[in-house]
Amino acid sequence: MLIIADSLASAALPQAHQPEIMTVAGPVHAGAIGNTLTHEHILVDFIGAEQINPNRWQQEEVIAKVLPHLKEVKDAGCRTFIDCTPNYLGRDVVLLRRLAELSGLNIITNTGYYGGSDHKYLPAHAFTETAQALAARWVGEWKEGIDGTTVRPGFIKISVNPAALSEISKKLIRAAALTHLQTGLTIASHTGPAVPALEQIALLRSEGVDASAFIWVHAQNETDLTYYISAAQAGAWVSLDGLSDNNVADYTRRLSFLRDEKWLSQTLVSHDAGWYDPGKPGGGNVRGYTTLFKKLIPALAQQGFTADEIEQLVRRNPQNAFTTRVRAAKN
Numbered sequence: 001m002l003i004i005a006d007s008l009a010s011a012a013l014p015q016a017h018q019p020e021i022m023t024v025a026g027p028v029h030a031g032a033i034g035n036t037l038t039h040e041h042i043l044v045d046f047i048g049a050e051q052i053n054p055n056r057w058q059q060e061e062v063i064a065k066v067l068p069h070l071k072e073v074k075d076a077g078c079r080t081f082i083d084c085t086p087n088y089l090g091r092d093v094v095l096l097r098r099l100a101e102l103s104g105l106n107i108i109t110n111t112g113y114y115g116g117s118d119h120k121y122l123p124a125h126a127f128t129e130t131a132q133a134l135a136a137r138w139v140g141e142w143k144e145g146i147d148g149t150t151v152r153p154g155f156i157k158i159s160v161n162p163a164a165l166s167e168i169s170k171k172l173i174r175a176a177a178l179t180h181l182q183t184g185l186t187i188a189s190h191t192g193p194a195v196p197a198l199e200q201i202a203l204l205r206s207e208g209v210d211a212s213a214f215i216w217v218h219a220q221n222e223t224d225l226t227y228y229i230s231a232a233q234a235g236a237w238v239s240l241d242g243l244s245d246n247n248v249a250d251y252t253r254r255l256s257f258l259r260d261e262k263w264l265s266q267t268l269v270s271h272d273a274g275w276y277d278p279g280k281p282g283g284g285n286v287r288g289y290t291t292l293f294k295k296l297i298p299a300l301a302q303q304g305f306t307a308d309e310i311e312q313l314v315r316r317n318p319q320n321a322f323t324t325r326v327r328a329a330k331n
């Protein structure tokens, strides 16, 4: 059954083959996702793949700490929250589903593995299995649900080191490509600088996946902005996703560059904020998710961004990037 996220959109009757985005509560019409934060976190646990398990946190405690921040950003105009915590780093889809219900936000989770931080968050089987076997696990989550639930992933999250791709990173990217071609899920890769971003785009293409299915996550860590143009020309999404109250001017500068170069249509912006950390007393400090709505949008408007350009950044681009569809390479 189709769940319409925004009650205003419920007047539109579902049609066959309409574009959808998968949330933890089921599919929503892509056009109904509203203002979206494309890269945030509810919970991250850095204990490592061997020791992680959901008994390390109390759901009630996490909810008490994070729900006020979700309500705050909903009040600020957000409708959809994309949770980028992968498996083995604290992905807890039961918790996410409860928070979606309690907050009224659409929440989106992911499949895939985190190969960055020198591979220390990868489970042992990631080193021994083939790309095909890893893809079968990830496609299995899409088809059957995650961790014995009916919750399905809305995208593929992978991660690489901020350097030339390692062999295991290449395997994870091949697994992501195979998963994309079977599911239509978008690939968001924690990347950082341009070198591994452009290598991933080339590798995906050689595996038959168009760059429009690829999000270059943490592109704000690249200082040479001309690489944004290279990635966007190839068709990829450029994601500036470490926004905070301290860097609004820098984000305004980067976004103005992308607008002036006519690549705003492939740009995403988010905070990488949150999160409850079970390794810290009381979960540590949770950073809120409202800078985009309360500070960046007014700063962009002051720079001459039109209401339409801001809507493109905050609503239409996330909708376009995360709509489930296979994007095969055009050779």
Ligand SMILES: [Zn+2]
Pocket (backbone or CB within 6 Å): 039, 040, 041, 084, 272
């Ligand atoms: Zn993140």
